[in-house]
Amino acid sequence: MDKIVPHNRLTFGDAECDAVLRAVRSGRWAQGPCVEELESTLARTAGVKHAVCVGSGLAAIRLALGALGVRSGHHVVVPAYSCVALANAALSWGATPVPVEIEETSWTLDAEKCRSLIESTRARAVIAVHTFGAAARVKEIAELGAPVIEDCAHAFGSAIAGRPFGAGAQVAVLSFYATKLIGGGEGGAVLTDSAEIAGFVKSSRDYGDQPADAHRMNDKMNELEAALVLAQMRRLPQMLAAREALAMRYLDRLSAGDEEVFRLPARGKGRIWYRFAVKMLRVTAERVVSDLGRLGIGAAVPVTDWRSRGEQAAPIADRAYAHLVSLPLYPTLSEQEQDAVISAFLKVCRDYEHA
Numbered sequence: 413m414d415k416i417v418p419h420n421r422l423t424f425g426d427a428e429c430d431a432v433l434r435a436v437r438s439g440r441w442a443q444g445p446c447v448e449e450l451e452s453t454l455a456r457t458a459g460v461k462h463a464v465c466v467g468s469g470l471a472a473i474r475l476a477l478g479a480l481g482v483r484s485g486h487h488v489v490v491p492a493y494s495c496v497a498l499a500n501a502a503l504s505w506g507a508t509p510v511p512v513e514i515e516e517t518s519w520t521l522d523a524e525k526c527r528s529l530i531e532s533t534r535a536r537a538v539i540a541v542h543t544f545g546a547a548a549r550v551k552e553i554a555e556l557g558a559p560v561i562e563d564c565a566h567a568f569g570s571a572i573a574g575r576p577f578g579a580g581a582q583v584a585v586l587s588f589y590a591t592k593l594i595g596g597g598e599g600g601a602v603l604t605d606s607a608e609i610a611g612f613v614k615s616s617r618d619y620g621d622q623p624a625d626a627h628r629m630n631d632k633m634n635e636l637e638a639a640l641v642l643a644q645m646r647r648l649p650q651m652l653a654a655r656e657a658l659a660m661r662y663l664d665r666l667s668a669g670d671e672e673v674f675r676l677p678a679r680g681k682g683r684i685w686y687r688f689a690v691k692m693l694r695v696t697a698e699r700v701v702s703d704l705g706r707l708g709i710g711a712a713v714p715v716t717d718w719r720s721r722g723e724q725a726a727p728i729a730d731r732a733y734a735h736l737v738s739l740p741l742y743p744t745l746s747e748q749e750q751d752a753v754i755s756a757f758l759k760v761c762r763d764y765e766h767a
């Protein structure tokens with residue numbers, strides 16, 4: 413059936429539409445004034461010296477790894493529960509992604525497990541993700557010795573423990589894919605204090621008028637995307653506040669639900685509410701998605717397992733893939749829509765009590 417409440421809905425208005433029209437009329441397509449303005453806005457927001465825009469989040473990770481010197485035969489630590497883009501970025505250099513166990517509740521990299529795998533694989537880099545907006549232990553992980561890439565696709569525009577998201581490690585990356593926290597259709601960025609890293613990414617994103625080199629693809633950001641992302645950056649504080657208010661409402665209204673059937677996400681002071689991921693204790697997330705779908709509610713299994721057999725055991729990640737379900741959470745979700753989600757979710761959960 414058609415969804416009464418979709419899992420995702422984009423947030424945009426006249427500001428985004430006008431921005432795109434202005435960009436088209438400017439006659440500039442690739443890396444013009446909008447990209448430049450976006451780069452200074454992003455750098456200012458994270459409090460870092462350089463931001464370099466690229467064509468996607470995957471491109472941002474790939475070029476950040478390249479800037480850190482990752483090449484064929486190297487190992488890159490990634491969270492066992494993460495977007496396959498991270499693994500693909502490592503593979504693109506001929507490096508091997510090493511999935512490492514995550515922590516229960518925050519679903520971010522386990523710093524202790526990281527330590528032993530960095531040592532045993534002599535990893536060249538670690539990618540830490542603020543999964544669903546919960547802060548990863550970037551500082552602790554950075555102290556383990558390998559350079560860290562802070563993936564801020566799910567968390568940007570505020571600070572945690574006095575440090576803005578994106579300023580916690582040598583380099584940070586962003587994705588502006590349509591359904592991310594900041595949606596620009598497509599796009600990504602690399603943030604860093606290092607002139608060397610920024611220079612590598614800048615020189616790598618565009619093959620035009622440059623020497624032949626296998627790592628130079630077409631990773632430019634275009635002006636339309638930059639115009640959209642700039643408009644989104646202006647409404648970011650309101651978008652974050654709307655997400656937080658809805659998340660608090662979910663927590664309040666679902667907290668009386670059966671602790672035997674599901675576990676709510678942790679409040680986590682300072683976190684960002686990109687996704688509201690609930691852990692199902694008796695049924696799979698897939699079953700919940702299909703049961704809610706029949707009631708007209710869009711839910712999703714938020715991350716798909718990409719790992720191959722034979723890798724280090726990661727039972728918490730295994731359970732996260734199978735049992736985390738994402739409920740609708742976006743700035744344009746109305747309270748009435750959210751009430752419909754809550755009552756449908758509590759209804760299906762009653763059926764799971766004896767599952």
Ligand SMILES: *Cc1c(COP(=O)(O)O)cnc(C)c1O
Pocket residue numbers: 468469470471495497498541563565566587588589598599600
């Ligand atoms: C989506 C995503 C990416 C990849 O970004 P694209 O712009 O889709 O290439 C990387 N990391 C995380 C955490 C993501 O959610």
